[in-house]
Amino acid sequence: MINGEKTLDRPIRWAMIGGGRGSQIGYIHRSSALRDHSFELVAGAFDINPERGKDFGISIGVDPDRCYPDYKTLFAEEAKREDSIEAVSITTPNATHYEICKAALEAGMHVVCEKPLCFKTEEAEELVKLAEAKGLVVGVTYGYSGHQMIEQARQMIIHGDLGEIRLINMQFAHGAYNTAIEKENPAIKWRMNPQFAGPSCVIADVGTHPLFLAEAIIPDFEIDNLMCSRKAFVEERELEDNAFVIMNLKSGAQATMWASAINCGSLHGQKIRIIGSKASIEWWDEHPNQLAYEIEGEPARVLERGAAYLYPEALAEDRISAGHPEGLFDAWSNLYRRFAIAMDLANKGEKANFWFPDIHAGAQGVKWVEKCVESADQGAIWIKY
């Protein structure tokens, strides 16, 4: 992939819904999608305020005529064009993902959707069916999974380097909401409001990230039952700011999750440790170019992105040689590149023979949050998955 700036014969015509001025998430979507000429940004409904959205679109080079006031107009107007968009990224507030994703699929668009895909399993299943019926690609931006060391972890599991998988310990535990900052910071306020955030705060907001890492890395990651204890430690919070989940997998393995927003002093604290009968691996998103590899009875090793001893699949998307740190933008670019190839294949009636966080991943996240909440709200009891 090094220097493979061009992935497709022509870029996919692409629009954004949301992600306008001042949106960090909008920037990372654009920066990643446009990185290697896989997508061309030709339209958008960038802002709930139409004028501000149009102004923003123009500022980043979008044709003013294709800067739409809202997503409905966007789909309607684009449908009339020969050079209509083929794909759309949804970076609007969580509570709107379902309806926009549904509308996009109905309009025949491929979709890249911010997580969560939606709030309810029935909605997720509806979207899955719709996408499958239409042969459309839906990518969900579990962005951390685009780091190459995640692919290395996956290949190590597949090749049996760890032996039989026994434990998967996951955490995404930051400390940013250790006080009631939502009272002062509107950008955070919605996260504690079920109307906008859905039924959970940290389980959904951060917990689903390492959950997807586990799913991506471990091919037979299937939950049999789980129990979840959640709690709001900061007074007056409607949604939990900390949760522990224990899961029994169908394979006989066990998994744990710690999702938190009150882990003082931690920036992200997103880690996944996978323990097999022979060895363990551990990855930390704040230092994504490294993967700890600990074979029992041998000295602990640290694997480095780009190193020749990695599996070829883990080298395939490198943009620069080992030692030079790649960051989150590079991980996202890798995912957007896979989205593009998958969309291009779908346009030709073919299926991608590689993994990416797709609609099933999105639906899985929705179901997992639902089950965690169900368990927690009944007193942290065991729930069949």
Place this chain on the structure above:
Amino acid sequence: MINGEKTLDRPIRWAMIGGGRGSQIGYIHRSSALRDHSFELVAGAFDINPERGKDFGISIGVDPDRCYPDYKTLFAEEAKREDSIEAVSITTPNATHYEICKAALEAGMHVVCEKPLCFKTEEAEELVKLAEAKGLVVGVTYGYSGHQMIEQARQMIIHGDLGEIRLINMQFAHGAYNTAIEKENPAIKWRMNPQFAGPSCVIADVGTHPLFLAEAIIPDFEIDNLMCSRKAFVEERELEDNAFVIMNLKSGAQATMWASAINCGSLHGQKIRIIGSKASIEWWDEHPNQLAYEIEGEPARVLERGAAYLYPEALAEDRISAGHPEGLFDAWSNLYRRFAIAMDLANKGEKANFWFPDIHAGAQGVKWVEKCVESADQGAIWIKY
């Protein structure tokens, strides 16, 4: 404490039961007890094989006449002497701790007992009553608690540096039993046999260590209820090699424990992270001279043993200045020194005004294991503590 080689006016007359030739635990007890002239080893029943025991005792300078064939003879014969032993350390197999400890107390001896104190809460309560009735000191060798950074952690909690305590995450998760080594290694075989190890393997063997760290550090650490999931991942094992515990504390805080013997690649993996409303601290027993201190919104700090910025209580037992690493033997020596002072005070009818892992700590460990097993064996349900 630096250079404070002599703690007492005269050393306490002391004996060992168990801990003879080839015993690692015997060596650390002796090395720590004798370090600073607080104890004098004058008698012992060092081995289940009387001759071997006598031979060993002589080799380390014990009067042959006071190398006894068993603990009963030891107590009986010493009772006849004017210069009888005053204290005894018990380093025999776990299943014998209760009876020996009881006999020692009945004989009027202070005791240092290897953990576990016993296997059942009733037994523990009986020993507590006996010790209190006789005014005798019982120290339990939760040896890691003697590291000075544990005292620093305790002082930080007491001084409110962390704010209100919310979470305590504990683990002692090594990888040494990732295969069925008990089949070949007799030194490990008993650990998987309930007859010798008691009702639990890792919960009791390793989990109780960080549990006591939490109790030592956090004055109001009181469990309200808990749930425990335990499992033997290695086939044919009678006792669990991995366990997860979630605890609700009476204070409203939550605690978790991960006890494991299948965490491949980890030597000890004994860590404790305490999260308050303002800051977190984290300690790892393999690097005991450091304590991570992470105030939310500030750069992460690492506190170092011996540094002038620590609380005076955390400097009081330093044997050498900062930068020079102290190790586990130094931590044990600190505890044995406290045991000696407490015994000396008890001899004078006084009580120690400092903490150490005492009989209540020992009893607490017994009860916690019992409750964990009770929860796990009913399907990992919540159990009132």
Place this chain on the structure above:
Amino acid sequence: MINGEKTLDRPIRWAMIGGGRGSQIGYIHRSSALRDHSFELVAGAFDINPERGKDFGISIGVDPDRCYPDYKTLFAEEAKREDSIEAVSITTPNATHYEICKAALEAGMHVVCEKPLCFKTEEAEELVKLAEAKGLVVGVTYGYSGHQMIEQARQMIIHGDLGEIRLINMQFAHGAYNTAIEKENPAIKWRMNPQFAGPSCVIADVGTHPLFLAEAIIPDFEIDNLMCSRKAFVEERELEDNAFVIMNLKSGAQATMWASAINCGSLHGQKIRIIGSKASIEWWDEHPNQLAYEIEGEPARVLERGAAYLYPEALAEDRISAGHPEGLFDAWSNLYRRFAIAMDLANKGEKANFWFPDIHAGAQGVKWVEKCVESADQGAIWIKY
């Protein structure tokens, strides 16, 4: 800077010389320059093989008519156009930098030049004069300096957080050439050949990177004299694979450099530690989002990119919030953005009021290599700078 995707009213018309298919350095130049619409790639002489170059240019969207066979044709032909390029990036072999840079400046182009700017101080001085006379901007891609924590380090020095600066310890010490791989790997062969690499291997190739970090961070970094010991440890090598340099600065501070290609097991090993009378800071390019900050007598701290406690200047170019790792591509993008603004200002007859690795930085690197070689070749003696 977050979301500030557009820096200029219109992008600068830009060409590349070299950096065609298979060139890692070409990719990082393009990926960074094009990231935020500051540059528009409209022409190029991408390859020493004209056809291959044209083919490559077309593949990344350059007008075939503006894919030139060589740099001379490029400058000549572009000069005839109204929409001529305004800037050019030079990513050709080192031995050609001087002549191409000179030609570009003579043609009135702004330049971004790979290091080294040239091989000799007289050449560098000539280029400096030329650029100044023409009012043109020359950026030199000391890419690591674009990491935001370098700006933080600079601000800390400026604000006196370290006190008086006493020591600067620098190293860029990798292990990739621990054997004679140049015999088999043509991509490395030239590095050991003075004809193509210039008078030095590691001093120039890697040593100049942390040297510029020191210059960027420390405003009064001025060398008074230096001594350099260099050596080729691998047999038959013409150029050194390891060097040590000691420098006395005019300020009274001392600096050291370790440049190496035989430091087995190290990927980059690029580190800079700056020691003042009050505190030290240390940065490692493989983990660029962190900066160690060690105040004597206080616990060691780790500062994190994006954190609110940093100086505003160190936050100005963040592309994403703290915790999310930024990588080398983001650092380069920051530099290219500064190049663009400086070029735009120069087009208007104004000067940039911010720092970037400019032609003086490039010239400084050339002089430093020359002086190091001079010292080393006379037996590692002290040389006036």
Place this chain on the structure above:
Amino acid sequence: MINGEKTLDRPIRWAMIGGGRGSQIGYIHRSSALRDHSFELVAGAFDINPERGKDFGISIGVDPDRCYPDYKTLFAEEAKREDSIEAVSITTPNATHYEICKAALEAGMHVVCEKPLCFKTEEAEELVKLAEAKGLVVGVTYGYSGHQMIEQARQMIIHGDLGEIRLINMQFAHGAYNTAIEKENPAIKWRMNPQFAGPSCVIADVGTHPLFLAEAIIPDFEIDNLMCSRKAFVEERELEDNAFVIMNLKSGAQATMWASAINCGSLHGQKIRIIGSKASIEWWDEHPNQLAYEIEGEPARVLERGAAYLYPEALAEDRISAGHPEGLFDAWSNLYRRFAIAMDLANKGEKANFWFPDIHAGAQGVKWVEKCVESADQGAIWIKY
């Protein structure tokens, strides 16, 4: 060695000169010597104030009659006894080491001497000759060399794990004297006074420690020539507080040393990195149970004390199993145990077949300091060794 509490048939009769009340160095000598019954403290001249010294000696159990007012009386009086001391440890101020050591050897005593052995090479050579003529053992307390990972490093070199040795980078760079604390702290004042400290501060005080590590680890460590730059950064200091040394070894390898007392924020900063043609190892005294092992082209490894994969020689002195941290006291105890065995062998007319920091190590340190000072004082020129 685990549990090998008794090394000799009977302990060596031993005295201390210096190291009385309030002396940290006295405590570590006693704690190490007495640890495993290899030495018996039977006499001493503990303090320059005879009464205080006697009082201290009595307090730690020494016969009052053998608490002498000074070292001359000690040697004279002990010579009259049948049960005279056999060995003496010298922990007096540096400027007295030579005369006391000489007197001890002349009195037929084995010696353990604090570093430096003396201040001048002629003196060192005199002591070497005297010790050899008398068949006496002189141990010098380069205490860090007693850590087991140093033995592991040595074995790795001997077994060729690193290939041909190319570079040895050493440092002992702390920050404790970053200000003129000697003006207020009498315990430090002498270190900056040539009359008491000898011709150097940091070169001798800290630099000789990692130098001996290099000598212990690398069998053919022989300096051919060296250059040293030293400087006092804190005003009015008579002796250097920072020094850099570059050494060419006879083997063709190169070595560097950074000795400092102004490295703000560093506690010890004692590190040694040895780079061979195949791999590097690195050790840091503040975390002495670990040894980094980096084979070029393979993932970096961390070796752990006590692990079964170490060389047998590196396991021979373990006092407790892997994972449990050993500290500096354990390292010193290892050395004192070797001193005891060597003395016992010498008493029988035999030579030790194992290494320890002996009189040659002590003499080497003296010579190295002398040569460094000679180079530095002539303007940091190259000096033949």
